[in-house]
Amino acid sequence: MTIETTSTPTAAGGPADQGGATSTTTAASGAAGVSRADQFRAEIATLRIRDPRARTELVLLRLGAALLVVGPLVSLIAYFVSHSTTNPLQQRDAIVIALIGVAVTIGGAAVFVRYSMAAFLRFWLARLLFDRQRPGA
């Protein structure tokens, strides 16, 4: 379905009746007499449309979960590397690798919480709004 916003020559020609409106809409559109429809068309043109949004969130959620698993694994491997040698240089490398593992775990946890909480909080907020609507409606 197509919604045609009609750009009207009368609106452009007669800014007097629109004066209050155009002056307040936005500083960005600048020139007086730019009709609301043209402004809308311009703003829609700059709209960034993400591909199905839920999908990227799901991917990030899984990435976070994967990092949560990989991080401790890296640290564990570093432990065995350190354990199986008496060479202090190699052990220091192992310490660095273990710290990277910890960092990856923390990063993964942050991503995971962010994207699992986002979904949860949105649901919770919607629920809250709905509950507030009911008594009066």
Added chain:
Amino acid sequence: MLGPNGAGKSTLLRVISGLHQPSAGEVLLGGRRTTGADPVDLARRGLCLIPEGRGIFPTLTVRENLWMMTYRGVSRAQVEERAVARFPRLGARLDQPAGTMSGGEQQMLALARAIVSEPAVLLLDELSMGLAPRVVADLYATVRAIADEHVTIIVVEQFAAAVLEVADTAAVLVDGRFVASGRPADIAGQLSGAYLGGASAPARDHASSGDGAR
């Protein structure tokens, strides 16, 4: 946009405003494909949906309801001023909880909230629900006045007579498909045929009761 209960009118409005993903087809706004756009992004750019059954916050005051619309960079004072200029009745009720107003006043508030944000496209879903014919006629006179200020408006309505009087174009939706569209006068004539001819059995009694109301 007219049609029997369950025709998909509200669903179509939700698809246009980005709240639903269509399984097929696409939405074009101002010449641009906006299917799958974030509803928040569309709202910020001036697409406004007034959902079925008064999209207001009943426990907040009228004033607070209006303040919600300051996101487009309009100040609170301006928002109040514009709303009261259009609906003087709201002026006396600014500090009253919105849910305690009459149905007609609540719809006025819903409309006021929509127009203070200076929408470019306004989607109205059954403004007339539960209102007296007189109030409905007044509301649609206001809707016409808003449309005359170059706002594109799509109205979904069961109360066909009231809206056909002010509409530029009319369309009948049955079972998710447009079965008729054209000038309101022509549609008014075909209305009962379009409702009854294309509708599935369960929609039939709704359609005839709708006709009775007309």
